[in-house]
Amino acid sequence: xxxxxxxxxxxxxHGMKITPQRLMIFKVLENNTSHPSAEDxxxxxxxxxxxxxxxxxxxxxxxxxxxxxxxxxxxxxDRKHYDPNTEIHHHAICSACKKILDVFEDFSPxxxxxxxxxxxxxxxxxxxxxxxxxxxxx
Amino acid sequence: xxxxxxxxxxxxxHGMKITPQRLMIFKVLENNTSHPSAEDxxxxxxxxxxxxxxxxxxxxxxxxxxxxxxxxxxxxxDRKHYDPNTEIHHHAICSACKKILDVFEDFSPxxxxxxxxxxxxxxxxxxxxxxxxxxxxx
DNA sequence: CTGTGTGCAAAACGTTTGCATGCCT
DNA sequence: AGGCATGCAAACGTTTTGCACACAG
Numbered sequence: 001x002x003x004x005x006x007x008x009x010x011x012x013x014h015g016m017k018i019t020p021q022r023l024m025i026f027k028v029l030e031n032n033t034s035h036p037s038a039e040d041x042x043x044x045x046x047x048x049x050x051x052x053x054x055x056x057x058x059x060x061x062x063x064x065x066x067x068x069x070x071x072x073x074x075x076x077x078d079r080k081h082y083d084p085n086t087e088i089h090h091h092a093i094c095s096a097c098k099k100i101l102d103v104f105e106d107f108s109p110x111x112x113x114x115x116x117x118x119x120x121x122x123x124x125x126x127x128x129x130x131x132x133x134x135x136x137x138x
Numbered sequence: 139x140x141x142x143x144x145x146x147x148x149x150x151x152h153g154m155k156i157t158p159q160r161l162m163i164f165k166v167l168e169n170n171t172s173h174p175s176a177e178d179x180x181x182x183x184x185x186x187x188x189x190x191x192x193x194x195x196x197x198x199x200x201x202x203x204x205x206x207x208x209x210x211x212x213x214x215x216d217r218k219h220y221d222p223n224t225e226i227h228h229h230a231i232c233s234a235c236k237k238i239l240d241v242f243e244d245f246s247p248x249x250x251x252x253x254x255x256x257x258x259x260x261x262x263x264x265x266x267x268x269x270x271x272x273x274x275x276x
Numbered sequence: 277c278t279g280t281g282t283g284c285a286a287a288a289c290g291t292t293t294g295c296a297t298g299c300c301t
Numbered sequence: 302a303g304g305c306a307t308g309c310a311a312a313c314g315t316t317t318t319g320c321a322c323a324c325a326g
Contacts, residue, residue: 110248
């Protein structure tokens with residue numbers, strides 16, 4: 001995700017409007033490495049704007065996703081999570097507490113599909129999920 | 139997943155019963171590399187046993203999962219998928235048609251968490267998702 | 277002023293459970 | 302006969318939509 005200023009310009013250039021709710025959503029997402037669900041974002045925005053609705057959060061997240069500003073991903077089975085960091089990176093998830101850690105190491109030199117598969121498929125990228133147990137849960 | 143015969147013995151040894159519905163579920167899962175959802179399994183079983191209920195499929199899949207005979211995983215955002223192949227392997231998913239291809243290459247010599255992370259985490263494994271477009275969708 | 281965004285309520289969807297009945301062992 | 306499995310229906314939690322009103326541009 002870009003800075004709030006850039007994001008604002010991007011939305012405006014698409015004929016979209018900037019509202020206080022949206023600005024607050026941007027603020028919650030900025031530099032957020034907690035991989036929040038829509039509900040998580042909702043709770044944080046609600047602290048500042050108690051009248052905000054889940055629908056607004058949901059629709060704005062969907063807007064940001066369509067613009068490519070955030071990424072939606074399925075890592076635990078219960079709900080969808082969002083990641084404002086759209087750069088390629090990997091995740092380590094604690095099977096006990098479900099916390100997700102970002103892993104920025106570049107594995108691309110060593111990870112590629114076997115040739116006989118790559119022949120028939122266009123590969124746009126890959127993502128590694130490490131299954132771990134964190135210090136606190138150990 | 140083991141052969142149907144072995145699976146039958148395993149269930150029996152746990153005091154569980156073998157029913158025609160279950161046998162059909164086993165049959166659908168055996169050598170199945172399509173990564174079906176519960177609904178997918180339901181549809182296939184229903185062709186042979188039109189009276190079968192989704193609940194039965196659901197509960198049996200859950201039983202098999204607890205026994206470690208199949209694996210549940212989240213790769214697309216919409217529903218859970220099951221994989222009767224519980225050996226370590228990776229997946230390539232077509233972003234257009236959502237079909238999932240198994241990738242059996244062993245990347246473990248090259249893929250590990252950075253030392254400073256590994257210090258605090260116990261790693262039980264990793265899984266790579268390749269994002270691809272398949273020949274048909276290209 | 278126009279059209280997008282908001283918020284409520286309800287629908288849709290997949291997953292899960294309670295319970296009475298059925299059937300495997 | 303006993304106990305696990307089945308199937309119905311309903312509960313559940315999350316995601317998604319329709320619509321009237323609000324407000325940013």
